[in-house]
Amino acid sequence: MELQQANSRGCFICGLENPVGLHLVFYEERPGEVFANVLLEPKYEGFPGMAHGGVVAAMLDEACGRALMGSDPQNPRFMYTARLEIRYRHHVPLNQPLRLQGKVLKDRGRLATAAASLVTTEGKVLAEAEALLVDVPENDYQGVDLESFGWKVYPEEAK
Numbered sequence: 001m002e003l004q005q006a007n008s009r010g011c012f013i014c015g016l017e018n019p020v021g022l023h024l025v026f027y028e029e030r031p032g033e034v035f036a037n038v039l040l041e042p043k044y045e046g047f048p049g050m051a052h053g054g055v056v057a058a059m060l061d062e063a064c065g066r067a068l069m070g071s072d073p074q075n076p077r078f079m080y081t082a083r084l085e086i087r088y089r090h091h092v093p094l095n096q097p098l099r100l101q102g103k104v105l106k107d108r109g110r111l112a113t114a115a116a117s118l119v120t121t122e123g124k125v126l127a128e129a130e131a132l133l134v135d136v137p138e139n140d141y142q143g144v145d146l147e148s149f150g151w152k153v154y155p156e157e158a159k
Helices: 053-069
Strands: 026-030 033-039 079-088 097-108 111-120 125-135
Touching (some): 026 053, 033 053, 053 079, 053 111, 053 125
Antiparallel strands (some): 026 033, 033 097, 079 125, 097 111, 111 125
16 A cells, blocks of 8 residues: 655655645655656756756655655654765656656665666656665754644645
């Protein structure tokens, strides 16, 4: 069963209140594996008709971190990206449904690695990444009300 992960207010990737953001909603398919449905609008264009590579990189980065976040909105695992290696396989089209996927590769305490890919509905890999992630120190957000921190679960209508 897919579990919807929490969204933030302001994040460029998942911030549903960010006026220039992507507003992606992530789902955990199983522990350590997530996905989001993507439809990139022309405002994210780089070369004519194609998504900007930086937007693609940001989505892949988010999917890697989301794979390790878990589905408990009250107890998320926040991580920093220490390294992100991206392979652009094909141009990323605008106005076409795509699927963003993330998967945990290794989890070693405060360090982890994850992979992500952006694929067409036919399964063609457009871009992929591997990330080294480091836990955000708990004292950076421990005791903070996650709602006031800008982190919350959105209603089912967000699907």
